[in-house]
Amino acid sequence: MFLSVKINVMKENMNLNNIGNRKPFSVPTNYFEDFASQFDTQIAIRPISPLKLLRPWMYMAAMFLGVLFLSRMVYTVYTDNKMADAENYELYVMTQVDDVESLDYFDAEVSEKPLN
Amino acid sequence: MNSTDAELIAMLAEPRQKAAAFSSIVRLYQERIYWHIRKMVLSHEDSNDVMQNTFMKAWNGIENFRGDSLISTWLYRIATNETLTFLTSKRMKNLQLMDDEESLMFQNLKADSFFDGNDAEQKLQEAILTLPEKQRLVFNMKYFEDITYEEMEKILGTSVGALKASYHFAVKKVERFLESE
Numbered sequence: 001m002f003l004s005v006k007i008n009v010m011k012e013n014m015n016l017n018n019i020g021n022r023k024p025f026s027v028p029t030n031y032f033e034d035f036a037s038q039f040d041t042q043i044a045i046r047p048i049s050p051l052k053l054l055r056p057w058m059y060m061a062a063m064f065l066g067v068l069f070l071s072r073m074v075y076t077v078y079t080d081n082k083m084a085d086a087e088n089y090e091l092y093v094m095t096q097v098d099d100v101e102s103l104d105y106f107d108a109e110v111s112e113k114p115l116n
Numbered sequence: 117m118n119s120t121d122a123e124l125i126a127m128l129a130e131p132r133q134k135a136a137a138f139s140s141i142v143r144l145y146q147e148r149i150y151w152h153i154r155k156m157v158l159s160h161e162d163s164n165d166v167m168q169n170t171f172m173k174a175w176n177g178i179e180n181f182r183g184d185s186l187i188s189t190w191l192y193r194i195a196t197n198e199t200l201t202f203l204t205s206k207r208m209k210n211l212q213l214m215d216d217e218e219s220l221m222f223q224n225l226k227a228d229s230f231f232d233g234n235d236a237e238q239k240l241q242e243a244i245l246t247l248p249e250k251q252r253l254v255f256n257m258k259y260f261e262d263i264t265y266e267e268m269e270k271i272l273g274t275s276v277g278a279l280k281a282s283y284h285f286a287v288k289k290v291e292r293f294l295e296s297e
Contacts, residue, residue, distance in 0.1 A: 014294040016287065019240050021260050024233025025154055032150070035167070036143045043135055043175055 120144070125183045138175055145188055146171075148261075149195045155256040156199045156249075158221050158241070160230040166202050170195045185270060192271040196253065203249060218245040243293035247286055254279055255286040 094102065127137035149170060154163040173194050174181075181190055207217045215223075222242050225231050233241065244252055253272065257263045265276045272279070 014236060014239060016240075016259075016291060016294070019236045019294075021262075022237070023151060023155070023260055024231060024237040024241070025151075025158075025160070026230045026232050027150075027160060028230070032146055035146060035150075035164070036139070039142050039168075039171055040135075040139050042172070043138060 121183075121187050124187060125181075128178060128181075134178070138178065141174075141187060141191075142171055145191050148188065149191055151261070152192060152195055152257070153199050155260060156252065157202060158225045158231075159228060162202065162206075166195070166198050169202075170198045173198065189267065189270045196271060200249060221245060239294060240290070243290040246293055247289060251282050251286045254282045255290070258283050259287075 097105070124137050124141060127133040127140075130137075146167070150163060150167050153166045153170070154160070157163050157166060170191065174191060177194075181187075203217070210217055210220060213220070222245055225241060226238065231238075244255060247255060250272075254268065254274075257268055257271075258265075263271075265279050268274070268279050269276050274282075
């Protein structure tokens with residue numbers, strides 16, 4: 001009888017209005033003071049590393065070097081192609097003329113060069 | 117932005133005052149952040165770890181804070197992410213155990229020397245643990261801290277309407293649990 005009355009009373013108390021919104025937790029003594037002090041020590045020991053500060057500049061330098069390397073590569077390929085074209089053109093011309101004309105051509109080349 | 121935030125942000129911009137400014141931030145907001153975490157993870161030791169991670173993340177990412185929001189909102193956001201990450205990793209670690217994570221949390225809570233709730237408060241914590249994590253966040257923030265829906269919107273990135281609905285359903289579920297026991 002007493003138990004069932006107690007259970008009914010407990011059930012009536014089991015609603016949010018009766019329970020309230022108190023936080024039923026506690027922390028060790030001086031916890032917050034200690035936490036803040038310990039954290040101060042941590043950030044004093046671990047300042048932001050110079051590497052982290054330099055990182056954006058390092059990224060920019062790497063990008064600049066990359067662009068420089070690529071443009072150098074493109075330029076080399078372009079120059080090589082141009083030289084190869086010139087050589088091919090000379091060979092092509094030589095195949096289009098007969099031996100007599102070739103000799104005349106070399107004679108003219110030699111005669112144009114100054115004599116030592 | 118309030119005047120305290122404006123002063124602290126100005127100090128943070130000065131390299132020589134940065135550590136002092138952050139120390140003030142820790143002292144100013146640590147209790148609110150701690151209780152926000154504690155109500156989710158329940159154990160003091162775990163809350164301490166998550167709060168350490170929260171403030172360390174904030175310190176390391178201080179350059180990314182542009183002052184678009186209140187410092188408290190920014191810290192709440194980091195703390196919420198850290199808490200959810202912590203709970204997920206804990207759940208993954210305990211996957212092989214028979215009991216679900218919430219049951220384990222409640223068992224640990226009852227044995228915790230830093231829990232001083234009466235029977236009804238203990239039952240309320242058990243009821244809150246039946247809610248999904250995101251809804252638990254909303255319920256705790258509104259019920260225990262009375263944070264405005266507008267502030268919660270900025271912290272959780274969920275619309276005011278959705279937050280109101282979530283809180284409404286959370287209250288109903290908690291009340292049903294309390295009545296059924």
